[in-house]
Amino acid sequence: MFKQFLSKLPRKSSSKPDSTSDPSGSSVVRSNSVKRMSSAVFPSSVVAGIEPLVPFKDVPTSEKLNLFVSKLSLCCVTFDFSDQTKNSLEKDVKRQTLLELLDFVSSSSSVRFTEPAILAMCKMSAVNLFRVFPPSYRERNDSDDNDPTFEPAWPHLQIVYDLLLKFITSPCLDAKLAKKYLDHGFILRLLELFDSEDPRERECLKTILHRVYGKFMVHRPFIRKAMSNIFYSFVFETTEKRGGGGIAELLEIFGSIVSGFALPLKEEHKIFLWRVLIPLHKAKSVGGYFHQLSYCVTQFIDKEPKLGSVVIKGLLKFWPVTNSQKEVMFLGEVEEIVEVMSLVEFQKVMVPLFLRIAACVNSCHFQVSERALFLWNNDQIVNLIAQNRQAILPIMFAALEKNAESHWNQSVLNLTLNVRKMFCEMDEALFMSCHARFQEDEAEQCSAEEKRKETWARLEKAASMKPVTGKTAVLVTPLATSIAC
Secondary structure: OHHHHHHOOOOOOOOOOOOOOOOOOEEEEOOOOOOOOOOOOOOOOOOOEEEEOOOHHHOOHHHHHHHHHHHHHHOOOOOOOOOOOOOHHHHHHHHHHHHHHHHHHHHOOOOOOOHHHHHHHHHHHHHHHOOOOOHHHOOOOOOOOOOOOOOOOHHHHHHHHHHHHHHHHOOOOOHHHHOOOOOHHHHHHHHHHHHOOOHHHHHHHHHHHHHHHHHOHHHHHHHHHHHHHHHHHHHHOOOOOOOOOOHHHHHHHHHHHHHOOOOOOOHHHHHHHHHHHOHHHHOHHHHHOHHHHHHHHHHHHHHOOOHHHHHHHHHHHOOOOOOHHHHHHHHHHHHHHHHOOOHHHHHHHHHHHHHHHHHHHOOOOHHHHHHHHHHHHOHHHHHHHHHOHHHHHHHHHHHHHHHHHHOOOHHHHHHHHHHHHHHHHHOHHHHHHHHHHHHHHHHHHHHHHHHHHHHHHHHHHHHHHOOOOOOOOOOOHHHHHHHHO
8 A cells, every 4th residue: 555655656736736845754746836936045946735745654664765765855845945934834844854854864774775765865965955155155255244144944954964964974875886876066066065154054064075075985086176176266266256164164174184194195185285275374364264274284294294394485485474463373373383393394494484483573563573472482492493593593683682672562572581581591602692793783784874864964965055057956955854854
């Protein structure tokens, strides 16, 4: 009887021709009344009458997969969730069916999913999840409103995501069979959904993509390449149009991928570090994903410490000279990297690095200056500095002296004095030598400044004594006075 019942889907029209089918486990029937869903987010779909299907517990085990496919087919009907009062009964039926499917996939441990079941699951997921976002999703990057946009259909989408995740991670799913349907096209559409501004959706996508990467080894190179293309597009093509949405989650996935790389690292992975991760530091919205980006970078250095000098050179290349908040973040990342660097790698970059740190120490923005001086609170970094003090102290001395003489912030002034004291205790003779050289340089600069003033004074005097003829330009007295001063 149940075979006959299931084999006749879709069944004849319901007594309610205007009702719509919903993904909660009811059968879809096409009626004469056709309604189109909003195409702004979800693809348009025909809404038909619904008759709930029988529960899984009421059919024998041999028929459960057939019922599973039928319920999935029913859930391929989509609704417009911008109006919560529209098709409310049908939406509830679909929701209940999705919950039944989720419970079935979670609890089934002996029934192997067949090819029709895998196909039905992929089709249902595609119909419900894959959609084109409105232009506002990508054009709010420059707006002052930083609050996330929440998807009105989320109560419905969340169950679909949970169902897909349970299905992918189910021991009843054969990866060799499923890769035919969970293919490159499906993965690309999943990656496109990371454009969503709803953080809940991006979090679900992150978990699903990570599970796909773990289960389908054949897809791993493609997933890495597709993610790289997204990063390339973000950095080099559409940084001004896209916000940082999705980049943080993708970097979090990649961080776990990097931790699983075998040694020695392949050349393609090193290229990814240099061409993708380091340029990601230059984006305006780097603050939205900096933590995940820094984690990926440090994972590479943990795998191969020789990459530390490569990363430092890249950071110096993209150093944010006009953005104090980014400078503070960069200094924090520099500390994490230098802390684990070997002496040999440190010596490769110490001169350009401390030239930049000296500039940060002299910054008028107290947070930048303070963060740079905090590097001397790290024992490992102080040890590296002490071993290379002959090269580092001459670079830092002038910056420290200028801060000690004239910096406006008391906290920065105190830190500067502490660092000067540490250098003096490291090597007093070198410190005094640098101090003597600094005084000589200051004297030379004062002498040069006096000579410039004298030269300008002579020029002004000569100009004032020369008679004005024709259209000859003259130096007026107020300007001459200001220059002399």
